Amino acid sequence: MSVRVGILGATGAVGQRFIQLLEDHPTFELAALTASESSAGKSYREAAKWRVNTPIPDDVAEMTVGATTPEDVPDDVDLLFSSLPSGVAADVEPDFLEAGYVVSSNSSNDRMAPDVPLTIPEINPDHLDLIEVQREERGWDGALVKNPNCSTITMVPTLAALDQFGLEAVQVSTLQAVSGAGYSGVTSMEIIDNAIPHISGEDDKMETESRKLLGAFDGAELELHGMDVSASCNRIPTLDGHLENVFAETAEDVSVDEAAAAMREYPSVDLPSSPEPLIHVFEDFDRPQPRLDRERGDGMQISAGGLQETTNGVQYNCLAHNTIRGAAGASLLNGELLVEEGWV
Numbered sequence: 616m617s618v619r620v621g622i623l624g625a626t627g628a629v630g631q632r633f634i635q636l637l638e639d640h641p642t643f644e645l646a647a648l649t650a651s652e653s654s655a656g657k658s659y660r661e662a663a664k665w666r667v668n669t670p671i672p673d674d675v676a677e678m679t680v681g682a683t684t685p686e687d688v689p690d691d692v693d694l695l696f697s698s699l700p701s702g703v704a705a706d707v708e709p710d711f712l713e714a715g716y717v718v719s720s721n722s723s724n725d726r727m728a729p730d731v732p733l734t735i736p737e738i739n740p741d742h743l744d745l746i747e748v749q750r751e752e753r754g755w756d757g758a759l760v761k762n763p764n765c766s767t768i769t770m771v772p773t774l775a776a777l778d779q780f781g782l783e784a785v786q787v788s789t790l791q792a793v794s795g796a797g798y799s800g801v802t803s804m805e806i807i808d809n810a811i812p813h814i815s816g817e818d819d820k821m822e823t824e825s826r827k828l829l830g831a832f833d834g835a836e837l838e839l840h841g842m843d844v845s846a847s848c849n850r851i852p853t854l855d856g857h858l859e860n861v862f863a864e865t866a867e868d869v870s871v872d873e874a875a876a877a878m879r880e881y882p883s884v885d886l887p888s889s890p891e892p893l894i895h896v897f898e899d900f901d902r903p904q905p906r907l908d909r910e911r912g913d914g915m916q917i918s919a920g921g922l923q924e925t926t927n928g929v930q931y932n933c934l935a936h937n938t939i940r941g942a943a944g945a946s947l948l949n950g951e952l953l954v955e956e957g958w959v
């Protein structure tokens with residue numbers, strides 16, 4: 616079965632990752648690319664400054680880029696991936712949803728809306744049924760599904776594994792790669808020989824999105840997880856791969872061996888982009904490391920290591936590739952789930 620897909624915001628850094636990940640995808644056939652008005656009508660090769668570490672696929676290079684309006688997307692496209700800047704996405708995604716498109720979006724707008732599924736297929740696939748609520752409330756024929764922020768998605772699979780011990784509170788400090796800020800996000804003068812101890816808006820995303828992802832959905836309403844999450848997000852001069860130091864407080868005592876087994880055994884799902892296993896656990900205290908471990912599972916695996924008991928739980932490090940598992944790969948996997956569950 617082949618599903619025709621499009622990319623909204625195809626010329627940006629995440630748009631380029633989508634193109635890379637869609638090359639040779641077993642189900643998805645790339646059929647539409649959109650970008651800003653200034654790119655519309657150009658070939659993709661002319662419109663995009665290609666910066667991904669594999670060549671632009673020849674057929675994609677010759678595709679004509681459309682404007683980001685439903686009129687410029689062929690009717691036979693079944694699924695759209697959105698990597699629009701969040702301000703633009705907030706304006707234009709609703710037009711596509713009203714026009715009946717199913718949109719799997721990486722943009723941060725609406726992630727916490729009560730009727731929008733914020734989904735990681737291995738963690739909370741049942742939340743996808745919020746689409747029923749969304750369609751009823753908004754009157755859309757289409758459907759909007761979001762994936763979390765890259766720093767959230769790095770930590771939440773490990774928390775999902777630990778939740779069997781009764782998660783009560785989480786403190787996390789991040790060391791985030793420069794690609795998370797986009798190609799021109801931090802200048803070399805700001806970041807070389809440096810670390811920047813604040814990423815605007817990022818603490819709040821981790822604190823809220825993680826509670827939604829681990830929340831309980833009863834078919835009508837979603838209740839946020841009761842744990843308390845405190846995040847401190849920092850930029851460091853790595854290119855890709857967000858490393859995070861997590862302190863998880865649990866109601867029950869948990870040993871290092873129990874925590875490691877819970878993470879190792881946390882199930883993956885049977886979708887083309889889901890890695891097996893979902894979480895790789897290192898015994899070493901000095902792993903995971905961004906340069907060594909970000910490409911594990913084609914950039915889709917979560918790594919953890921440095922597990923130690925604390926007075927009220929465990930501490931550890933975790934890592935994921937922020938532009939693959941944390942962005943384009945996350946939306947793609949949500950698209951695979953949408954197909955599997957019959958929403959596309």
Ligand SMILES: N[C@@H](CC=O)C(=O)O
Pocket residue numbers: 764765766791792794795796814817937938941
């Ligand atoms: N908001 C994130 C994006 C993820 O890569 C960041 O700034 O790093």
